[in-house]
């Protein structure tokens with residue numbers, strides 16, 4: 312005899328029954344969705360921290376240039392950043408926390424560090 316996959320109660324119904332009640336069925340799906348949402352959060356959080364670590368590693372002078380492939384090889388994911396900053400000259404920088412990057416469109420990226428005046 313099978314048991315309810317939510318509460319472990321013995322099942323008395325159809326052979327393909329998985330839950331003892333509607334309550335257990337919705338409770339199971341609620342928990343499942345909550346875990347999925349948490350894993351999305353963890354995945355994005357991990358990607359952001361990894362991006363920050365890579366930018367920090369190569370941003371030694373506070374203003375450096377780096378080849379695109381180097382970032383990619385390190386596992387940098389351009390989708391994930393925390394905020395953007397528009398320089399006076401119109402250049403758009405993307406930031407992962409305090410470390411920023413800008414596509415120089417020639418296979419290189421400019422790396423900068425967040426400054427107070429950027430607020």
Ligand SMILES: [Zn+2]
Pocket residue numbers: 315316317318319320330331332335
């Ligand atoms: Zn149950």
